[in-house]
Amino acid sequence: MAGVVLTPLVFSPRNSLSFYNDPKYAVLHLAALVIIAVWAWEWAMYRPSSLWPSLSGALGWVGRRPERWAVISVGGLGLSAVISTALSPVPAVSLWGRDSTDLGYELYSFLSLLVVFIAIAVRMRTEHQARRLMFALAGAGTMAAIYGIAQRFGWDGLGPGEHADRVIGTLGNSIHLGSFLLMTAMITTTVTINEQRNGKYGWLIVGGLALGAQLAALWFTGSRGPWIGYTVSVVAFVMIGFLWLDRRLLVRGMGLIASGVLVAMVIGLAPVPESDGRTTRDLSHLVNLGSIFDDSTTGSIGGRGPIWQSALELTRSRISAPDESGALTAARSLTGYGPEMFFYAYPHGVEIEPTGTIAQNTHNYPLQLLLELGLFGFATFISAALLIVYAAARLLRTANRAGKHGMWFSVTIVGLLAMLVGRGTEQMVGVARVGDLLPFWALMALTIAIVTIARRQLTENSEGSGNSQRGPRIDASPPPQSVFVVVALAITLLAVGVLYYKDFQSLKASAVARDAVELRKEGRPDEALVKYQRAVELDPDVQDYHLQVNDLFREAANEAQIAGIGDQAISGWEKALEAARRYEERNWKAFDTQTRMGQAESRLVALGRRDLVNVARDRYVSIADARPSYPSIQTDAAQGLLAVGYNTLGLEFADRAIGMETQAFPNPRAWWFRGVALENLGQLEIAATSYETATERAAGSQVAKDAHKRLAVVYGKLGDPVSADQHQGLAEAIK
DSSP, rough: HHHHHHOOOOOOOOTSSSSHHHHHHHHHHHHHHHHHHHHHHHHHHHOOOSSSSSSHHHHHHHOOOOOHHHHHHHHHHHHHHHHHHHHHHHHHHHHHHTTTTOOOOEEEEEHHHHHHHHHHHHHHHHOHHHHHHHHHHHHHHHHHHHHHHHHHTTTOOOSSSOOSOOOTTTTTTTHHHHHHHHHHHHHHHHHHHHHTTTTTTTTHHHHHHHHHHHHHHHHHTTTHHHHHHHHEEEEHHHHHHHHHHHHHHHHHHHHHHHHHHHHHHHHHHHHHHOTTSEEEEEOOOHHHHHGGTOOTTTTTTTGGGHHHHHHHHHHHHOOSSSSHHHHHHHHHHHSSSSOOOOOHHGGGGGGGTTTOOOOSSSSSSHHHHHHHHHHHHHHHHHHHHHHHHHHHHHHHHHHEEEEEHHHHHHHHHHHHHHHHHHHHHHHHTTTOHHHHHHHHHHHHHHHHHHHHHHHHHHHHHOOOOGGGGOOOOOOOOOOOOOOHHHHHHHHHHHHHIIIIIIIHHHHHHHHHHHHHHHHHHOOOOHHHHHHHHHHHHOOOOOOOOOOOOOOOOOOOHHHHHHOOOOOHHHHHHHHHHHHHHHTTTTTTTTHHHHHHHHHHHHHHTTTTGGGHHHHHHHHHHHHHHHHHTOOHHHHHHHHHHTTTOOHHHHHHHHHHHHHTOOOOSSOHHHHHHHHEEEEETTTTHHHHHHHHHHHHHHTSSSHHHHHHHHHHHHHHHTTTTHHHHHHHHHHHHOO
């Protein structure tokens, strides 16, 4: 429970760590590893008399219980993630993650989520435990909401959220905060109704205020997906409640939601202080609703269409670069590209991406699982979700027949089902991360646990009150043997080792890198370099640390080159190349790393390292092939190839970029490099045409200025001094 509650609430205070969510990852992993270690010792000390259950015994346990089949499905989902990681093009990235800013899909965190799920679904056995978890989540949602409201009104003593147009609360992102509040708002409603039903009428006031705070913060997030999700959850609550709840309870629930909306309106209409001292009443979020289907905005449903189209194309074709064997390509349909691999697969699914952006998420949770974990992962997740809903629906019929004995279960299940429907709707267009993923999986598991608890209690009540006091049967277990204790100890040590070498070292590296940022701002690059190198040693899986080391060596090399100190320039570029190469050994697909290596290699070639000519050529071809639908990348590849003397190849990639040019997205740089390639190849007339096109595409720009200069040279070579002088004058006229 501590893990479920603290993960959404903890974050990096301002100027403490490099990544806002680092503490969330550490808490999630700590909770999961503690659970695993305790399970290991329980197994060693109190193991069942039969070490390995028979198939018939396992099937007997599952029986016709959909909630238990759901647990089996989640186990299959975890297995699919393990297999997908093993077959991933970059297993280290699939295991530990690609971008430390937002994790949650890599194997380490994903299995941690499933461990917490199984712990709740299988081991939560009393109504008191379930109530306690729901109270804790309602409280966590209220705390996050109050913090978000404080940010909206200009205060954030810990993080970077004061005066934010869209509050981030403790989640670090407005969408993730909205996703979290969408769930806790319905849990708060459910808890309040149950408490009031027991005669605690003060809870109507407490619950109304807590719900109002959460809805106000939800509004301040400006996140349309969570707004729609909560609206859907309210509609689902009314519809399901109309069928299965006492009318008085349903009316109280609707009244509570109405009071929460009223409180939220009072908070939302209060004057908002601006950073310049003025106060306003901001209703700008109302305007956002009108653009939800606008194709021109990436944050809209229409704008996410190309992302979904690319993801669906990739699930069909399983394109990759470089090409994989036929057997592995076929296996991708079942296993997917691997956790965290969507970022690298996405460029192969789009036809043309003139903006140069790369989607980091499908904005659809089931589609994300389908792409990264394949049909196996997608099917197990969908089956688990459907089985949980089916088990909850069956319980409603049983609880309804039980009368007052089943009332708590009825109210709770109606609330949970409404929450799951709203969350499911939101995740059709949303992005889930650790802060809201853990509560989601916990509430899925809580639904299973409540079904199990209700089945037992309602059965006992129907058989007679005397049986209700009967404790659980404890089977005799053989005394612990040293071999099992050794296994438990080994698992514990492994858990401690992973926690130390991954999470603790990651937190330490994040703090060290944050110090480096401050040193760099203060103009102390040498000291910053030492800090960044230390961060690389502590956590070599974070690309940003390697790139910062690369940047500092690049800056030193450029300064030496400007000063005419050739040896120092060569040494600086070699060190910059080596810094990038260290990360390439862990992730050969990393786009930024590959680009930095190509730049360093081409600069070294210019400084006399001819041994790197072919290496740089292959690098730029690989960079272009990894993002074939990106005209800006094809243009960069053309530039790099020309820099190392491959004019024909440079012309080819410049033509590729020009072939993707549109009226809305002209590409003057591609025309410029086409002209350079043709001029180098001696085709001066065609080169002149390319340069002139570059000037037309970006009149008055630096590209146009450079093109006019080259035109002056080209026309001079062609024996046309009048045109040469004209273009020289046009170049000088551009500031």
